[in-house]
Amino acid sequence: MSGRRQRERGQVAVYAILLFPVLMLVLALVLAVGSLEALRTRIRAELDMAALTATQALDVTALTTGHPPRLIEPEAEALAREYLARNLATTGDVLAASAADIASGAEVVITNEPGVDPLTGTPDTAPTVSIRVAVPARIPLLGLAGLGPTVTLTVTGSSAART
Amino acid sequence: MMPAPRLGSRHDPRRGQRGVAAVEAVLVVPLVLVPVLLSVVVFGRLEHTRLVLDAAAAAGARQAAVVGADTAAVRTRIDEELRDGGLDPTSVRVTIEPAIADWGDPIRVRVEVGEQASIPFIGSWAVPLSAEFVTRSEVTH
Numbered sequence: 001m002s003g004r005r006q007r008e009r010g011q012v013a014v015y016a017i018l019l020f021p022v023l024m025l026v027l028a029l030v031l032a033v034g035s036l037e038a039l040r041t042r043i044r045a046e047l048d049m050a051a052l053t054a055t056q057a058l059d060v061t062a063l064t065t066g067h068p069p070r071l072i073e074p075e076a077e078a079l080a081r082e083y084l085a086r087n088l089a090t091t092g093d094v095l096a097a098s099a100a101d102i103a104s105g106a107e108v109v110i111t112n113e114p115g116v117d118p119l120t121g122t123p124d125t126a127p128t129v130s131i132r133v134a135v136p137a138r139i140p141l142l143g144l145a146g147l148g149p150t151v152t153l154t155v156t157g158s159s160a161a162r163t
Numbered sequence: 164m165m166p167a168p169r170l171g172s173r174h175d176p177r178r179g180q181r182g183v184a185a186v187e188a189v190l191v192v193p194l195v196l197v198p199v200l201l202s203v204v205v206f207g208r209l210e211h212t213r214l215v216l217d218a219a220a221a222a223g224a225r226q227a228a229v230v231g232a233d234t235a236a237v238r239t240r241i242d243e244e245l246r247d248g249g250l251d252p253t254s255v256r257v258t259i260e261p262a263i264a265d266w267g268d269p270i271r272v273r274v275e276v277g278e279q280a281s282i283p284f285i286g287s288w289a290v291p292l293s294a295e296f297v298t299r300s301e302v303t304h
Contacts, residue, residue, distance in 0.1 A: 012183075012184065012187055016187075016191075031206070034206070034210070038210060038213065038214075041214070041217070045217055045221055046296070048221075049221065049224060049296050052225070052298070053228070053298050053299045056301060079299070083269075083297060083299065086269060086297040087296060087297050090294075090296070090297065
């Protein structure tokens with residue numbers, strides 16, 4: 001039997017044994033990043049719903065006396081946090097902190113004057129509720145890929161009141 | 164020097180190895196590659212369903228806030244979103260509570276569907292998917 005032929009025997013088995021864990025690891029990483037992005041989309045939608053709900057805090061008396069639309073700042077901020085917490089609570093067990101804690105730690109900015117929005121960086125032309133929230137998420141597959149099971153997703157969004 | 168044995172002859176040392184790669188391919192392709200590729204497709208489909216549910220629940224929640232109740236308008240709006248996303252509305256359970264929400268009260272819209280994920284050679288699982296949003300009624304009844 002020639003030496004070359006002998007060296008090649010069993011190579012397929014070595015490939016299979018070495019590559020299989022690598023393949024599985026890559027798959028785990030793909031699934032982890034996928035679920036992370038899915039979670040970001042979900043949190044973005046929840047944040048949008050909270051910002052939209054907070055724009056209900058319009059100053060109705062000012063509006064009926066002919067003034068331009070204004071948001072009542074403390075009321076809008078309280079609504080934004082309340083509905084952010086209510087919607088975050090529907091996310092499930094991937095959150096690494098309670099929905100109420102995450103919502104109370106969120107940055108909420110109510111702008112009534114035109115100008116550049118401090119959170120989104122885009123011009124506000126109408127009364128706007130802007131929210132930035134940092135959500136700690138637990139993705140077990142990320143731990144498998146060596147990235148730590150908890151990551152923090154930061155999501156920003158806003159909603160404007162138009163009449 | 165001995166003459167090299169004829170390819171495939173009884174004296175060819177490769178004879179015992181011939182076809183091994185083919186046998187491995189026959190085992191590996193259906194048992195490993197096909198399930199891996201199909202699971203990518205199955206997960207993609209589940210993720211699509213989840214996104215459609217999210218969109219339907221969000222649209223339904225907005226409509227529910229505007230009418231402040233569990234009405235046909237809300238359910239039609241949700242069904243439209245589900246159909247647009249390629250889901251059968253009859254297979255989706257929609258919960259809107261409370262049935263009547265007064266101004267400033269929270270109103271909750273939840274959509275649920277039982278999906279089936281089946282990967283050949285691996286198994287089949289029931290995957291319950293749901294989406295839920297909470298918003299605030301804008302009407303006084």
